[in-house]
Amino acid sequence: MKTAGYDVVLLLNEKFLSQISGALLYNGFFTFYGHEDLSTRIKPTQLAKIPADLRSFLRLGYRFKLNYEPFIDFQENNKIGVSFDVRCYFWFWDGLEVKFDLACSVVVPIDIDGAKFCLRFETCEVKELRIKTQYTHDESITLVINPIIEKAIHAYFQKKENHFAIDLPTIETYLPYTKKIAAHKVPIELKALKTVNSEAMVAAFNLFHYTGGREADLTDFARNCSVGIAVSEMAMNKVFDFFWEHTYWDKSFRKTETFHINLVDDILGVVTDIADFVIGTGVKFATLGFIDTEIKYLGSDFEYTIDIDFKNKPTFDIMAGNRVAIYNLGFNLFVRLKMYVTLEGKIKLDTSGPIPDKCTPWEDDITISTTRKTIKVFDIGVPIKNILIRNCTGKISLREEENVLQCKVVDFDFRLSDFVPSNCVFLSLPAKVADLLIAKYKQKIIDAVPPYVVSPSFSFNISKLLDKADDKLPVDLPDIPWKINVDVKKLEITNSEAIVAADVYFKELNEVISPVPKYVVNVNNNEIHKAGCDSIMDTYEVHQRGYYLLERALKKDYDGCKKCLPAYHKK
Numbered sequence: 001m002k003t004a005g006y007d008v009v010l011l012l013n014e015k016f017l018s019q020i021s022g023a024l025l026y027n028g029f030f031t032f033y034g035h036e037d038l039s040t041r042i043k044p045t046q047l048a049k050i051p052a053d054l055r056s057f058l059r060l061g062y063r064f065k066l067n068y069e070p071f072i073d074f075q076e077n078n079k080i081g082v083s084f085d086v087r088c089y090f091w092f093w094d095g096l097e098v099k100f101d102l103a104c105s106v107v108v109p110i111d112i113d114g115a116k117f118c119l120r121f122e123t124c125e126v127k128e129l130r131i132k133t134q135y136t137h138d139e140s141i142t143l144v145i146n147p148i149i150e151k152a153i154h155a156y157f158q159k160k161e162n163h164f165a166i167d168l169p170t171i172e173t174y175l176p177y178t179k180k181i182a183a184h185k186v187p188i189e190l191k192a193l194k195t196v197n198s199e200a201m202v203a204a205f206n207l208f209h210y211t212g213g214r215e216a217d218l219t220d221f222a223r224n225c226s227v228g229i230a231v232s233e234m235a236m237n238k239v240f241d242f243f244w245e246h247t248y249w250d251k252s253f254r255k256t257e258t259f260h261i262n263l264v265d266d267i268l269g270v271v272t273d274i275a276d277f278v279i280g281t282g283v284k285f286a287t288l289g290f291i292d293t294e295i296k297y298l299g300s301d302f303e304y305t306i307d308i309d310f311k312n313k314p315t316f317d318i319m320a321g322n323r324v325a326i327y328n329l330g331f332n333l334f335v336r337l338k339m340y341v342t343l344e345g346k347i348k349l350d351t352s353g354p355i356p357d358k359c360t361p362w363e364d365d366i367t368i369s370t371t372r373k374t375i376k377v378f379d380i381g382v383p384i385k386n387i388l389i390r391n392c393t394g395k396i397s398l399r400e401e402e403n404v405l406q407c408k409v410v411d412f413d414f415r416l417s418d419f420v421p422s423n424c425v426f427l428s429l430p431a432k433v434a435d436l437l438i439a440k441y442k443q444k445i446i447d448a449v450p451p452y453v454v455s456p457s458f459s460f461n462i463s464k465l466l467d468k469a470d471d472k473l474p475v476d477l478p479d480i481p482w483k484i485n486v487d488v489k490k491l492e493i494t495n496s497e498a499i500v501a502a503d504v505y506f507k508e509l510n511e512v513i514s515p516v517p518k519y520v521v522n523v524n525n526n527e528i529h530k531a532g533c534d535s536i537m538d539t540y541e542v543h544q545r546g547y548y549l550l551e552r553a554l555k556k557d558y559d560g561c562k563k564c565l566p567a568y569h570k571k
Contacts, residue, residue, distance in 0.1 A: 007235035015226035324394035405455035517546030
């Protein structure tokens with residue numbers, strides 16, 4: 001079993017983390033600048049010997065930006081490692097620039113609060129700082145630079161505007177159709193958090209104070225997808241019980257609609273053709289053949305109304321092949337069925353009288369009047385109380401709007417004709433028509449029964465942590481305005497659990513662009529570069545825009561790069 005005896009198991013792998021790292025890169029993560037006053041590192045007696053007009057040379061400026069998206073991996077003890085490749089710029093002596101790359105890695109603990117867990121970068125621990133430069137490996141320089149870099153990194157993460165809180169996919173404590181009050185909160189506890197390998201981590205949850213589960217049996221069960229979710233049958237029953245008691249989901253439903261049956265048209269068309277023949281012959285006989293009538297059948301429509309009032313909570317048992325046996329589905333039912341037929345009648349004058357039409361050389365039928373009328377054939381209303389359907393079949397699916405598992409009734413053993421009085425007009429219809437109407441009405445009743453919620457909701461968010469009076473709740477991150485998409489790859493139902501495997505991704509990162517734009521504009525300084533220009537490495541990704549045509553970029557008044565596009569450099 002994928003759930004290993006727990007209620008719900010959530011698995012994340014490196015495909016999800018790569019999406020997170022890409023979102024960070026292209027939305028300005030770890031992009032900052034600052035300065036350091038080296039005079040604070042000099043003894044006061046030595047600082048006094050430096051002339052005041054030279055003190056500006058002791059100010060050091062710096063700027064950091066990512067070269068590539070961070071590499072994120074799972075580590076033991078509920079931690080995640082994040083490795084950066086950073087381009088560093090330092091300005092010494094009031095203008096001298098030194099540029100080099102830096103390998104940096106930090107370890108971020110996973111902050112756990114009930115069912116919520118996220119990465120809070122302000123609590124990260126710097127594990128590695130390694131300067132990558134071909135110019136010097138002088139230890140004295142490293143001793144000066146490294147503390148400045150480490151201090152700058154900590155200062156960046158400590159700023160409130162940089163308090164990134166990346167929510168890992170987790171379980172919501174409120175079910176759909178429930179008010180968010182304490183009484184409706186589903187008790188959820190994180191029972192195990194296990195790093196399966198460097199590419200996958202598994203989180204196991206229990207609901208309603210259940211204590212079972214075997215951590216040793218937790219495995220990587222969604223290797224080809226970024227997220228995997230396994231829910232036990234026992235958990236689904238517990239969630240449904242809670243849902244039935246606490247939801248504002250109305251247990252009374254009404255549905256009104258019209259439908260059309262082609263076969264009814266065929267049968268009634270024949271009937272009205274016969275009626276047309278009989279009526280027409282009678283009129284002709286009475287008028288010596290000079291008056292003719294014609295009745296044309298145009299079609300039929302049915303209008304149905306279904307009122308359902310559920311009286312008791314059903315139970316269910318899941319089976320392999322995504323079949324759910326639903327027991328004791330009880331409800332009161334009021335069904336109403338109306339049938340309308342539209343006819344067109346014509347009165348004609350036959351100028352040839354009793355002479356057969358084929359014997360006259362002129363158009364002998366003249367239409368005097370045409371009338372179209374819709375007639376109600378029957379209106380049946382049948383109240384049926386205390387229906388108890390002992391055997392009913394359902395199907396489990398994922399409702400992607402709320403990322404929640406639901407069970408929908410797809411079939412049951414019920415015949416409307418069993419509850420219709422024997423003298424009802426409905427039963428006098430041709431057998432084929434009555435059977436079609438029964439099947440159609442049964443399907444309409446099935447369609448009217450809404451799906452039941454059988455699992456908690458799963459959330460996928462990237463948030464920015466802001467200080468709030470109510471426990472620093474994560475809110476939407478304005479710097480990453482991308483929508484997270486969930487693409488379900490597999491839904492497998494066994495006789496004991498449901499397993500969902502999905503890809504969670506940003507559309508912006510999954511698109512493959514061909515051809516690749518030849519030019520890149522830095523909107524921060526309105527300068528355009530060739531795609532391979534070294535200066536592009538110095539610009540922030542959030543300031544870059546791709547252009548296929550140089551002419552189009554120039555018309556927007558962008559200036560050509562002095563290095564790669566000197567012919568278009570004017571400023």
